[in-house]
Amino acid sequence: MNSIDYSQKIPNNVNLSEDRRLQRALESWQPHYLDWWKEMGPEGTTTHDVYLRTAISADSQGWAHFDYVKMPDYRWGIFLATPEQDRKIAFGAHKGEAVWQDVPGEYRSTLRRLITIQGDTEPASVEQQRHLGATCPSLYDLRNLFQVNVEEGRHLWAMVYLLHAHFGRDGREEAEEMLARHSGDADKPRLLGAFNEETTDWLSFFMFTFITDRDGKYQLAALAESGFDPLARTCRFMLTEEAHHLFVGESGVARIIERTCQIMKENKTEDVKTFGVIPLDMLQRYLNFHFSVTNDLYGAEVSTNAANSYNMGLKGRFEESKIADDHQLDSTAYPVMHLVNGQFKMVDVPALNSLNERLRQDWVVDVQAGVSRWNRVFKKYGIDFELTLPHNAFHRAIGHFSDIQVTPSGDVISNDEWNRRCHEWLPTIEDRAYIQSLMGAPVTEPGKFANWIAPPPRGINNQPVDFAYVRFA
Numbered sequence: 001m002n003s004i005d006y007s008q009k010i011p012n013n014v015n016l017s018e019d020r021r022l023q024r025a026l027e028s029w030q031p032h033y034l035d036w037w038k039e040m041g042p043e044g045t046t047t048h049d050v051y052l053r054t055a056i057s058a059d060s061q062g063w064a065h066f067d068y069v070k071m072p073d074y075r076w077g078i079f080l081a082t083p084e085q086d087r088k089i090a091f092g093a094h095k096g097e098a099v100w101q102d103v104p105g106e107y108r109s110t111l112r113r114l115i116t117i118q119g120d121t122e123p124a125s126v127e128q129q130r131h132l133g134a135t136c137p138s139l140y141d142l143r144n145l146f147q148v149n150v151e152e153g154r155h156l157w158a159m160v161y162l163l164h165a166h167f168g169r170d171g172r173e174e175a176e177e178m179l180a181r182h183s184g185d186a187d188k189p190r191l192l193g194a195f196n197e198e199t200t201d202w203l204s205f206f207m208f209t210f211i212t213d214r215d216g217k218y219q220l221a222a223l224a225e226s227g228f229d230p231l232a233r234t235c236r237f238m239l240t241e242e243a244h245h246l247f248v249g250e251s252g253v254a255r256i257i258e259r260t261c262q263i264m265k266e267n268k269t270e271d272v273k274t275f276g277v278i279p280l281d282m283l284q285r286y287l288n289f290h291f292s293v294t295n296d297l298y299g300a301e302v303s304t305n306a307a308n309s310y311n312m313g314l315k316g317r318f319e320e321s322k323i324a325d326d327h328q329l330d331s332t333a334y335p336v337m338h339l340v341n342g343q344f345k346m347v348d349v350p351a352l353n354s355l356n357e358r359l360r361q362d363w364v365v366d367v368q369a370g371v372s373r374w375n376r377v378f379k380k381y382g383i384d385f386e387l388t389l390p391h392n393a394f395h396r397a398i399g400h401f402s403d404i405q406v407t408p409s410g411d412v413i414s415n416d417e418w419n420r421r422c423h424e425w426l427p428t429i430e431d432r433a434y435i436q437s438l439m440g441a442p443v444t445e446p447g448k449f450a451n452w453i454a455p456p457p458r459g460i461n462n463q464p465v466d467f468a469y470v471r472f473a
């Protein structure tokens, strides 16, 4: 049992009270965090009672406790997964050595950068989603939004703990910066592009949690392999929370598809706008958008930074220990897509340099599996339609393909043709306005759902679908 001490100001399972300096430092960051939450977190929600899950222990059993909580009173804390006895570094130049409990001096700045970049995404998504409560399609969905938000807040705590505990003054400064940068801010934006996009509507929210939180899953999984044990344990615990975010996204889009299919079938029409639900071609454009901007989060396909982090034993591959190779990759190759004489071809590059691309490809397989599950809904209704993922080179801003224009099916086209036709592939101003028009007043009566989305098959934590998941003061 790796239980969490809730008697402390900051709930934790890291014996925080035994390290007075660290405890004081984090306790002085805590009010800044709460100010940030009130200012930049979900808008106008401080008095709502929300049926939330809180971690009570960090082992696989019983870590989830459900109860009504006012979000500013949520017990954000520091929870690390149970340590693995005699854990060894699984990859890179230090393979086979005991994992580090302290930061190796020569890797300090690389490690701090990895933690800072991961940490920055967590509050960013809370900021991106802060207005969504005003247009919620149901109490069930509102509660899920808030659950995702409080857990992203906790993920920030996880990274800030590492910065404070292991990086001294630099770490404390980075922790302050986490609250000073804001999503979409002209002067101090968040570090990564996709986290400066606005999440203006619930379709975007579901696509984001399905696709972009899944990038989070793969980044965390790669960091969960780290030879720096506190980071590995932190990320392992975060992954258990992340699974719910992916569920919220996938099931949200599935319920939108379900509702559109019902309308199409009942009325024998594809022209569903008059019925106030979301047309299938629009869903495809949103999918194209979120998939392509999230592709860019993996960085350049060929990267010496990624090679260095791997060599140093700081960031591994997805499920590193399940891969059958030497885990050092000095002389192995990995196929990476290139454009050669106008044709897309897989070209072998040194495996060590292609780790970003490998992680991205692992993620694509996972995204595709979810899209295939969505496509079963069309089948169920006998509707001849499939959502598809766009080509890897479509709408890229980073990497090999950032300066060419490519259609979703993979044809290289001129800038002129792109400008003429991109409205076919990416959400248009009209699409966004239509989606906004559907998402007007919030639906807050228990058991009621907005017209554009089907109810879920079951509620949260065995509660009925018409449970009062949020109570308003």
Ligand SMILES: [Fe+2]
Pocket (backbone or CB within 6 Å): 122, 151, 152, 155, 216, 242
């Ligand atoms: Fe997160």
Ligand SMILES: [Fe+2]
Pocket (backbone or CB within 6 Å): 152, 213, 216, 242, 245
């Ligand atoms: Fe997440």
